[in-house]
Amino acid sequence: MGQQAPSANEALPRSTRVSNLAHLLTRSARRFGDEIALAWGEQSWTWRDLDARVSAMAAGLRDRFGVKKGDRILVQSQNCNQMLESMFACFRLGAVWVPTNFRQTPAEVAYLAEASGAKGMICHAAFPDHAAACAALAAPPAFMLAIGEAGFGDSYEAVVAEYLGRAVSNEAVGRDDPCWFFFTSGTTGRPKAAVLTHGQMGFVVVNHLCDLMPGTTQHDASLVVAPLSHGAGVHLLTQVAAGARTVLTASERFDPAEIWSLVEHWRITNMFTVPTILKRLVEHPAVEGADHGSLRYIIYAGAPMYREDQKRALAKLGPVIVQYFGLGEVTGNITVLPAAEHEAEDRPGMRLNTCGFERTAMEISIQDDDGAELAANASGEICVTGPAVFAGYYDNPEANAKAFRNGWFRTGDLGYLDEQGYLYITGRASDMYISGGSNIYPREIEEKILAHPGVGEVAVLGVPDPAWGEAGIAVCVPAQGATVGEAELIAFLDGKLARYKMPKRFIFIEEMPKSAYGKITKKLVREALEARGLLAGTTA
Template identity: 50%
Template sequence: MTRRRAVNLAHLLTQTARRVPDLDAVVHGETRWTWRELDRRVTLLAAELRRRGVTPGSCVLVDGPNHPEFIQALFAIWRAGAVVAPVNARLHDSEIVSIASVCRPVAVVAHTSATSHVAAILASREVEAGVIVWGERGPSSISRISADSREESAYDFTSEHGGNVKVWDGDPAWYFFTSGTSGVPKAAILSHDQLGFVVTNHLADLMPTTDETHVSLVVAPLSHGAGVHLLPQVARGATTLLPTSASLSPDEVWALVERERVTNMFTVPTIVKLLVDSPAARQAQIDSLNYVIYAGAPMPMVDQQRALDVLGDVLVQYYGLAEVTGNITVLPGRLHHRPTPAGVDFGSCGYPRTGMQVSIQDDFGEELPPSSTGEICVAGPGVFQGYLDNPDANRAAFRDGWFRTGDVGFVDEEGFLYITGRLSDMYISGGSNVHPRDIEEKLLNHPDVHEAVVFGVPDVKWGEVGVAVCVIDPAASGIEPEHLREWLEARMSRYKVPKSIVFWPELPRSGYGKVQRRTIRDLYLLDSEANA
């Protein structure tokens, strides 16, 4: 079979810089780079990477907060034909070293705030070509830390020309590290051609009117889903707007939406909740917003409804995993009001994305009929190639060509998907399967419950029993765990009602803003053992 050329992702920038060179590409505080300027900077950094020995197919780790030079680094690495491995700036040193041990970067491009990460990687000897650092010295100042001397020195780029290195179908572009993993992290291999499909699909399904007059606000780490969301903005010439706050500031977000006339943003359910709960959401002019796109976790219906009340029908939900780059289902704003099937207290995550296929399967890989609960499996061009150097994980992830998401759910008669939970979240109590999401949704309908996480713990009599950890409204007075148990008993089968309900002031979250169910369970068990 003849090998086919793929389109280097950096070519998205090349095309846009030719078409609209003088429009804003990236805005960050007082910094405004045009598409011509971004393209020039990418070429210079790509040339420097090549000069240092970064070759096509080699890996470069990118580490730092959301910043124009993070975007520059991504496209420079692709222009040089290398593979990006972006990491969340909030990870622990040991986690960064573990990631480096998997992807084996030849170089690191890092922000000065990542000093401890850089030192840990250098000490581990996982990097060969040194470290290029950006930071407070200014947008054009990029420095180098030698892997041998560990000393930093300024480096002055010249205007050397460099085009996009040719790539082929299947050539890796991004090592996407899955969040929420335990032990050694897994790197999902995303190729140039697969991500090219994702870009087209995002534009078709999530934000179809996007063009060079639009502005996209980034309120999640570019190292993860927000980085994928960046790609269609570059393809269509929409400006990417980066807040300057080190952490999420709802006041800054809504001020930027009003001042810059933001048309779309990508985020996660927990951030949507924080944004719409802010008084600034009702005070700012937000009529420019066309799409508030959220993904990463199911959004409770009570939070969905509040967001719709505040923002209008601009919510767009999509469901997907790192391994499918979000390309599983979509729920446009107009369908957020769609009624749910009888007896279902949580909403749909939408219908299959364009060109993708969803199958609900039993334990043996047989497809189940509508309304039957099973594992959500998916096929199509959005599915990744596999995990980097991890044949055991690859064998577990695929069955008869289908990617097994590990999520559990069902489809209705019209093909809309409903997620009931993760296979790993389900517990068996007295021989009955219990899916936490249904219980959590019911708890969140209680007016005094802000957040809730349900999980199973070992029990001598029942095998496992449920525990609910809840965050209660500080203004609530006199509410007790037994009150919530009675609330649930009136609304669901008794075997599903958690045996224990505890109140915590807050829930731990990952660097991506996700509630960490496993961490909550471990903390609960440790506390129980300490008090035994």
């Protein structure tokens, strides 16, 4: 994690001080004060409005609740203006924004509060059980703010109203000062807090504008179709930096008709999504009647995109899709495949299944198990270095020791570089799979299934799925003398596991394939199921 940052009252050395990320908002508010910065349903806020509300919340957090530089603030919410404001309010104070995946269970969110050492929590009124789970911790957050009418905590809007008009300067920060805990998971299934810093994220913002959406200005508009807690939040920062307008969908559910209507109404020029969502948008009838000619960049990441889906998107939308590959630990900043390199038709010699070339100022090394760099076209672990790499996992020296080697961050993914430096992903060192753009880690699911007394052994695998890219199947061996069925396990897991992690199918077998060392290996399990024809139509 490096050396401890100087306190707020100490002067920062010139070599380490960087611009506070909240200055992106300060700058756009100065330049475009009366222009619309954010639109959500029937509501809109100018840059000046947004900046004033951020300062009001920052003042409330500081003066009423004692939030100071380095404190962590947990945020459990769907997309809304308050969630966006909480991000910049934390940045402005030098505090750390800790957003959750709002689909996680109360117990999972309580763990995040505990693991991050959250001083306070901002929770949407739609999640009272999550608030209660965090309040019940042995060391609960010292305060709680409620977005909307709720039976818990102080009112977010009341705090904003009380402190509106109070100017708050952006806290002095160093390059390595944390600004965001980006929770990810490892092979153990326990979430880890990847520490994103002001210096790192300042680079990422510039790099996104350079490599993903060059030419973005205050004349552009961006539509948010994914949770701000993850990649969409990083994408949002680039819009604020450029002075581009951000539009949130009004519906809490994914609604392709609404999305295409908003694209037409606001003349949307860019949006960030995942392949499964892009596929559904392209296949929805509303795409035919909507005017989407304003779109310049549809950026997708989080999973591979099937070639046929690429071709369909290009046919419907034109040459506007941009792919990138990256992890939360590198904030997506590893490769890019620009719109100009997405070919609409197959041809001999074209690059198929590449996720592009190295992002500006980033470097990829394909390494063997000992850390030696491999030659072009040789497959090994994808390792990366550069200013976008995170500072490390919070309070987790064991994970940090495994994640870094000789200055390289080890992604855990396998692949190769061709002679021109284009990257091809061939597999995963771990068993993680990606469903609907979300990383799913089997170990966590397996542990919860094994808590059922009727299950003796289990292996969770990711298999291809036409709707979600990949979906999970749970292969179970009943405990001796027990009988258990799919419906019983689904009922048992309800409330213990976020719905997006729930296996799509449960398969029951008499004996689990094992290696010569007695270990359950996913490769052997998959081969055994294929040999018995049990994977055919698994996720249909």
